[in-house]
Amino acid sequence: MKDGRTTVSLSEQQLTIWAERIDTAHQTGQLLRPISSEINLSNADAYEIQRLLTARRLATGATRVGWKLGYTSAAMRRQMRISEPNLGPLTSAMLLVDGEPPGLLLAQPRVEPEIALRMIADLPADCSVAVAAAAVGTAHAALEIVDSVWVDYQFTLPDNTADGSSAAAVVVGPALRDLDLLDLLQVTMYRNDVKVGAGQGADALGHPLQALCWLARALAEHNEIVRKGDIVITGGLTPAIPMRPGDVCRAVFGEDVQVATHLPKPSHQALADPY
Numbered sequence: 001m002k003d004g005r006t007t008v009s010l011s012e013q014q015l016t017i018w019a020e021r022i023d024t025a026h027q028t029g030q031l032l033r034p035i036s037s038e039i040n041l042s043n044a045d046a047y048e049i050q051r052l053l054t055a056r057r058l059a060t061g062a063t064r065v066g067w068k069l070g071y072t073s074a075a076m077r078r079q080m081r082i083s084e085p086n087l088g089p090l091t092s093a094m095l096l097v098d099g100e101p102p103g104l105l106l107a108q109p110r111v112e113p114e115i116a117l118r119m120i121a122d123l124p125a126d127c128s129v130a131v132a133a134a135a136v137g138t139a140h141a142a143l144e145i146v147d148s149v150w151v152d153y154q155f156t157l158p159d160n161t162a163d164g165s166s167a168a169a170v171v172v173g174p175a176l177r178d179l180d181l182l183d184l185l186q187v188t189m190y191r192n193d194v195k196v197g198a199g200q201g202a203d204a205l206g207h208p209l210q211a212l213c214w215l216a217r218a219l220a221e222h223n224e225i226v227r228k229g230d231i232v233i234t235g236g237l238t239p240a241i242p243m244r245p246g247d248v249c250r251a252v253f254g255e256d257v258q259v260a261t262h263l264p265k266p267s268h269q270a271l272a273d274p275y
Helices: 012-028 041-060 074-080 129-135 159-161 179-184 207-218
Strands: 064-070 086-091 094-095 110-119 138-148 169-175 187-190 194-200 231-233 248-253 259-261
Touching: 012 041, 012 159, 041 086, 041 094, 041 159, 074 159, 086 159, 086 169, 086 207, 110 187, 110 207, 110 248, 129 138, 129 207, 129 248, 138 187, 138 248, 138 259, 169 231, 169 259, 179 207
Parallel strands: 064 231, 094 169
Antiparallel strands: 064 086, 110 138, 110 231, 138 169, 187 194, 187 248, 248 259
């Protein structure tokens, strides 16, 4: 196995078993030991598990609506000890409106401020920043809620890739101005009105449009493209912030554009026995 990006080494049965385990774990709130703690997991194996995991999710009625980029910022790579970006699909079940809480079971949620791009044209694999800019309709303030299935957020890049790059939910907020100047946009992250992180658009591989070009090239290796209508989130601009029940998390982009979400406190009301 000389090229981990293109050579799958696991059997179809092994790939299917791991996709089923990850899917079941997310549905039940269970945490797993990383695949790499048991076997040598290549990038190619990881993306094939991701493909099978996505197929299981789409089989429930969701649709693929775009893509997420992971680890495009140095802050995220340092936090998770990851050396390069990865990608994962976004589904319709993951999309939230501004202020909405995630309506799914989350085991260890974290939140990241990101810049989301809505595509108005397909994007070729060999695109330039200028071509990418022309294919983007609008940019938006966004929050990604990630929820790794791996115990204590301890994983390798292939483990994370197999888990869909930890994608759980995405809050797409208001539109941002000046697409060409997104790299200069300052972003501040708050949890319960306490500042917990700061970054700027340039932290996403130099410019969110550069990150979009990276995605186009990477998808070509999987016979995929960025398509008209896709939503692309271009990577966390600060370290991922843990979310606890009752937390309200918001990000401020520039001086006045905000996007928020919250994690409700669980109800502890016991059902009374009528008899």
